[in-house]
Each structure stands twice: as C-alpha cells, then as structure tokens.
Amino acid sequence: MLIVCPHCLKANRVPVERPALAARCGACAKPLFERHPHEIDAVAFNRHREAGEIPLLLDVWAPWCGPCRAMAPTFAAAAGELEPHVRLLKLNADKTPDLSNALGVRAIPTLILFRRGKEIARSAGAMSRPALVDWTRRALAAAA
Secondary structure (H helix, E strand, O other), X not given: OEEEOOOOOOEEEOOOXXXXXXXXXXXXXXXXXXXOOEEXXXXXXXXXXXXXXXXXXXXXXXXXXXXXXXXXXXXXXXXXXXOOOOEEEEEEOOOOHHHHHHOOOOOOOEEEEEEOOEEEEEXXXXXXXXXXXXXXXXXXXXXX
C-alpha cells in the first residue's frame, strides 16, 4: 500500500501485513503515522490525494472561526481512533483560498472524506468525536 509521508511527502510502499503504525518513511525516517492530524498546504494535499492509497479526512478550518477552534481537539482525538486506516489532514482556508474554493467549501469547519482521490462524503459544522468517527466509518463502508 502506498502511504505518503506527512513530513517529507514521499510515497512509501508499506506491505499490508506490516503494522502501519510502526512504519517509518524510507526518505526521512520519521513515522508515517503519529495519531494526530497534520497541517497541510495545497501541494501537500494534492500529493496525499494523488499518491496515497489510504482515505483522507480533510478538516477545512480558519483560525478566527470559533467552532473550528472548538473542534480542533475533537479532530485530534479522532486521529487516535482512525489512523492508520484514515489520514487526518487540516487545511487552513485563509492560507489556501484557491484550494478551498476549488473544493467548494462554503462554510467552516467543513469535513471532506476522500477515497482513492475522490470525494465520498462531506459535512459542515462541528461534531463530537464519537459522531465524527462514526460518520467517517459509515461513509467509508458505504463507498466500499
């Protein structure tokens, strides 16, 4: 399975039978999963979407948004449950307005779930950790 390193953006081939949580990047030697979301820019988003083979859960947020700030710890806690089966990424809409517009983001926070590079689910507004984890797992099961 191809997994993009969240640190150096190199694609790493990780055998399915190998524990993904123990995998390290072949280029930078950092862990491929750390059970927390990674802040990304447009280049990193496109690399994860195009080269990675695991689903992506993208949180589009802004630092001035109260619900976004309130949801940040919830999103981080969800990473502990969803990784390594889902990569959790955070995209600052203020720093990436072109990408946010291209993704059709009209409200924040917006969660977008991608599988094989295609959007499979979207939700606007904050949600609890159990609701977020359940929403993600149900959407992935429905898209299987």
